[in-house]
Amino acid sequence: MSSRKRVTIKDVAAATGLSPAAVSYALRGVQTSPDTQERVRQAAEELGYSGNAVARALARGRTGLAGVLSGSLQDLSEQRFVEILGRQLGRHDLHMVVVDARGEPDRERMLARQLADRLVDGLVISPLDPSDPAWAEIGEGLPIVTVGDALAGPTVGEVLFDNRTGVGLVLEHLHRLGHQRIAVLTPSRPSTPDRPAERVVAEKCAALGMQANVVNTRHSMEEATQAAAALLAHDPRPTAVFCLSDSIACGVYAAAAARGLEIPRDLSVAGYDDHPIACVVAPALTSVDWGLPEVATAAADLLAAAVAGRPGPPRQVRVAPALVERASTAAPA
Amino acid sequence: MSSRKRVTIKDVAAATGLSPAAVSYALRGVQTSPDTQERVRQAAEELGYSGNAVARALARGRTGLAGVLSGSLQDLSEQRFVEILGRQLGRHDLHMVVVDARGEPDRERMLARQLADRLVDGLVISPLDPSDPAWAEIGEGLPIVTVGDALAGPTVGEVLFDNRTGVGLVLEHLHRLGHQRIAVLTPSRPSTPDRPAERVVAEKCAALGMQANVVNTRHSMEEATQAAAALLAHDPRPTAVFCLSDSIACGVYAAAAARGLEIPRDLSVAGYDDHPIACVVAPALTSVDWGLPEVATAAADLLAAAVAGRPGPPRQVRVAPALVERASTAAPA
DNA sequence: GCGATTCACTGAATCGTTTCACTGAATCGT
DNA sequence: ACGATTCAGTGAAACGATTCAGTGAATCGC
Numbered sequence: 001m002s003s004r005k006r007v008t009i010k011d012v013a014a015a016t017g018l019s020p021a022a023v024s025y026a027l028r029g030v031q032t033s034p035d036t037q038e039r040v041r042q043a044a045e046e047l048g049y050s051g052n053a054v055a056r057a058l059a060r061g062r063t064g065l066a067g068v069l070s071g072s073l074q075d076l077s078e079q080r081f082v083e084i085l086g087r088q089l090g091r092h093d094l095h096m097v098v099v100d101a102r103g104e105p106d107r108e109r110m111l112a113r114q115l116a117d118r119l120v121d122g123l124v125i126s127p128l129d130p131s132d133p134a135w136a137e138i139g140e141g142l143p144i145v146t147v148g149d150a151l152a153g154p155t156v157g158e159v160l161f162d163n164r165t166g167v168g169l170v171l172e173h174l175h176r177l178g179h180q181r182i183a184v185l186t187p188s189r190p191s192t193p194d195r196p197a198e199r200v201v202a203e204k205c206a207a208l209g210m211q212a213n214v215v216n217t218r219h220s221m222e223e224a225t226q227a228a229a230a231l232l233a234h235d236p237r238p239t240a241v242f243c244l245s246d247s248i249a250c251g252v253y254a255a256a257a258a259r260g261l262e263i264p265r266d267l268s269v270a271g272y273d274d275h276p277i278a279c280v281v282a283p284a285l286t287s288v289d290w291g292l293p294e295v296a297t298a299a300a301d302l303l304a305a306a307v308a309g310r311p312g313p314p315r316q317v318r319v320a321p322a323l324v325e326r327a328s329t330a331a332p333a
Numbered sequence: 334m335s336s337r338k339r340v341t342i343k344d345v346a347a348a349t350g351l352s353p354a355a356v357s358y359a360l361r362g363v364q365t366s367p368d369t370q371e372r373v374r375q376a377a378e379e380l381g382y383s384g385n386a387v388a389r390a391l392a393r394g395r396t397g398l399a400g401v402l403s404g405s406l407q408d409l410s411e412q413r414f415v416e417i418l419g420r421q422l423g424r425h426d427l428h429m430v431v432v433d434a435r436g437e438p439d440r441e442r443m444l445a446r447q448l449a450d451r452l453v454d455g456l457v458i459s460p461l462d463p464s465d466p467a468w469a470e471i472g473e474g475l476p477i478v479t480v481g482d483a484l485a486g487p488t489v490g491e492v493l494f495d496n497r498t499g500v501g502l503v504l505e506h507l508h509r510l511g512h513q514r515i516a517v518l519t520p521s522r523p524s525t526p527d528r529p530a531e532r533v534v535a536e537k538c539a540a541l542g543m544q545a546n547v548v549n550t551r552h553s554m555e556e557a558t559q560a561a562a563a564l565l566a567h568d569p570r571p572t573a574v575f576c577l578s579d580s581i582a583c584g585v586y587a588a589a590a591a592r593g594l595e596i597p598r599d600l601s602v603a604g605y606d607d608h609p610i611a612c613v614v615a616p617a618l619t620s621v622d623w624g625l626p627e628v629a630t631a632a633a634d635l636l637a638a639a640v641a642g643r644p645g646p647p648r649q650v651r652v653a654p655a656l657v658e659r660a661s662t663a664a665p666a
Numbered sequence: 667g668c669g670a671t672t673c674a675c676t677g678a679a680t681c682g683t684t685t686c687a688c689t690g691a692a693t694c695g696t
Numbered sequence: 697a698c699g700a701t702t703c704a705g706t707g708a709a710a711c712g713a714t715t716c717a718g719t720g721a722a723t724c725g726c
Binding site: 006048050051052053054055057058063065073074076079080082083086087090095096097098099100102113114115116117118119137141221222250253254276277279280281282283 | 339381383384385386387388390391396398406407409412413415416419420423428429430431432433435446447448449450451452470474554555583586587609610612613614615616
Binding site: 354 | 711712713715
């Protein structure tokens with residue numbers, strides 16, 4: 001590609017007859033006379049000089065990069081989260097390194113380790129497996145902000161979802177409508193049956209005296225469609241499906257359509273996270289709103305504060321869920 | 334956070350009585366005896382050593398990072414593109430730095446410059462303003478793969494959409510159905526009226542003798558909803574709306590619902606990019622499929638090849654569009 | 667048994683910045 | 697006019713790896 005060599009600060013120094021140190025100062029407008037600054041700026045412009053971010057990062061001990069470790073980027077809501085988070089991190093001059101655990105806790109741990117090697121200044125993570133002891137070690141050397149569940153290790157900030165309430169809102173809603181035999185589609189892998197959200201589902205169903213068939217799938221619409229198809233072929237068929245993401249709910253819509261089931265007449269469907277498309281699918285999807293924009297903003301601010309070295313105890317932000325009742329849930333036939 | 338200092342290669346060297354160089358070699362399993370390697374590995378483990386990615390990047394001249402410059406991350410299809418691209422880049426041991434131009438060409442140029450400062454090994458970009466002369470300079474020093482439109486500068490690979498055909502498929506479809514007065518919702522900012530896709534729209538409409546009202550909006554569903562609301566309040570109302578993304582189409586759905594218009598009876602709607610939700614919205618959305626997974630794979634492979642220094646001329650991949658007719662388009666009333 | 671090759675490892679240079687500790691000159695207050 | 701501050705700028709030491717050139721020792725072929 002580039003035939004001629006990269007131009008460094010030394011080249012600018014040579015061109016201006018200054019020392020590299022002076023150039024470094026001048027370019028940042030400190031400790032130098034205005035006319036020197038102008039002279040340096042001009043020379044830099046002419047030579048086409050544009051720093052070397054890696055060298056700068058090594059010297060200053062900061063890369064300006066924030067790691068974002070998504071549990072599953074296939075989920076529409078996580079995609080949206082990344083979009084908004086990026087916008088908010090940008091306000092603090094941080095860029096995102098986005099990596100995707102794809103629902104696999106092992107991969108999540110591996111990626112966190114990789115990123116922690118000083119490539120990123122901090123990490124935002126919505127953990128698949130918040131109880132993994134590895135977090136203690138990783139959080140030791142790197143500012144972490146966790147989103148969703150509390151982490152088994154030190155963090156600089158936590159944006160915690162009250163999943164107990166969130167799950168409760170949906171299950172009580174379905175219970176109130178008269179559903180007794182429901183299915184729950186969760187994005188967990190079998191290897192982490194202990195995820196907080198799922199534990200809450202089991203507890204709450206038991207408390208309400210509902211019979212719940214909990215099925216694991218992934219966030220991809222395609223896989224959720226398959227899982228839902230299997231579920232709906234079951235006899236007796238559940239009267240309602242609670243999906244732990246709106247992406248999964250979309251999969252259920254597709255499976256229901258394929259089977260000729262009409263929502264909500266033949267089947268109630270509830271989602272989770274309240275993605276904007278919940279209003280556009282038909283029938284409009286009942287879901288649980290967490291105020292994702294505020295969540296992302298809080299996460300970004302917490303991380304930025306820690307990266308900038310602003311002191312303070314790990315701050316917690318608790319976000320409350322709100323059930324948004326739409327047209328996809330009704331009393332069973 | 335971390336009370337004790339970061340452990341470096343020198344610490345491992347001291348612990349094993351070797352030189353830093355030897356440790357460096359041993360950890361990569363070259364030029365050292367097996368038992369030394371084992372000894373080093375063990376010491377590294379005990380000390381909790383885990384390289385410093387920045388220092389490594391400086392020494393080797395590679396960061397292992399690929400920049401991904403999205404035109405507008407609000408677009409569901411771009412989000413999906415990022416997800417798949419990340420998966421494919423991962424196969425080549427590249428992580429993604431994801432940045433969002435948010436539809437602003439100026440921001441796009443600024444971000445490209447920022448990333449180009451050796452922070453990333455290469456850049457994947459779906460350009461908002463492919464004709465910007467700045468690309469020449471940026472592409473000079475950095476492997477770039479462009480997705481969508483050809484860039485006004487050197488690249489190592491191009492995945493080109495045949496927008497002429499893609500736009501033509503939709504417009505001909507609408508024309509065939511009998512639509513004469515249509516609206517086109519594009520995500521462009523007014524500052525780049527010259528984007529290839531839009532130019533094609535104008536040409537094709539003229540060729541078909543259709544009257545097209547081209548309106549700029551953004552990829553966010555909310556903004557598209559507003560733009561569509563204004564559009565639908567117009568008298569005479571267009572009989573069809575062609576949206577240059579499925580996200581925008583979702584906005585039109587919302588606006589149509591708010592106005593009590595039934596799709597496709599009162600209004601035909603066509604999308605672009607064929608996101609999976611096109612099947613789930615109601616009525617199912619007519620859209621144009623580009624084979625996004627293949628596009629992302631091609632882009633990742635092209636970039637990885639260039640980053641790895643494999644030679645070869647800039648390869649071009651042209652992808653052909655396919656119209657997917659669903660239930661959102663019909664003959665006007 | 668002897669020169670040539672391989673092997674395992676070392677020391678020092680390198681990557682391109684930033685920053686610390688100085689220095690000589692100019693400016694200051696008194 | 698004199699000691700004390702600022703100011704603009706320098707040289708060298710970080711930052712933490714990789715890698716080049718070199719060095720003894722062991723191994724090889726013959």
